[in-house]
Ligand SMILES: [Zn+2]
């Protein structure tokens with residue numbers, strides 16, 4: 240099970256960058272988690288767009304779904320070019336009907352997930368946690384039976400993450416704010432809050448993501464290190480992660 244960071248900026252992409260989007264692969268199956276602004280361009284640095292097997296969305300804010308429309312056009316064009324007529328499933332919740340309906344297009348189909356159930360997608364089992372955010376949003380725990388990755392998507396701090404992320408191999412946190420800021424009303428976390436979850440949940444590694452476009456983002460790592468002693472990385476373009484054999 241391999242994770243590749245496609246986009247990681249919060250809110251809008253920095254020049255040449257992309258907002259939230261993460262690719263998870265196992266045994267030739269490719270799942271894209273969120274499809275933020277700039278992600279379709281970045282994704283194609285890694286693989287052809289029709290190599291995607293499924294997409295899953297945490298919520299319908301633009302910095303997580305901005306490239307769904309162009310992804311649909313890409314599948315339409317490539318279907319003609321390659322004379323392939325597969326349908327790409329795009330999983331989303333149904334608490335935003337306009338958002339959900341927009342997932343279905345000529346070569347893509349919106350598929351509702353039940354946040355209270357385990358979703359099976361290819362080799363992956365996915366469970367959900369409703370986050371603390373201004374619109375309905377779901378964090379995800381994705382496992383292939385051997386490795387577990389937890390993605391908080393967009394969330395303010397809540398203690399429910401401690402159990403949800405328990406013993407995960409990797410935690411990817413919303414780190415839209417520096418330690419001395421308060422992200423709670425915006426529905427985001429600070430470096431300290433994400434690292435505290437990593438510590439309390441006993442995860443093995445932490446990636447800080449959904450990053451701010453201001454300040455020195457390396458500071459976020461130094462702040463997080465005060466609260467979590469495991470390996471901490473800043474999200475960056477093309478960063479890949481696989482479970483360390485040391486554990
Ligand atoms: Zn959001």
Ligand SMILES: [Zn+2]
Pocket residue numbers: 249250259300302303393449
């Ligand atoms: Zn966001």
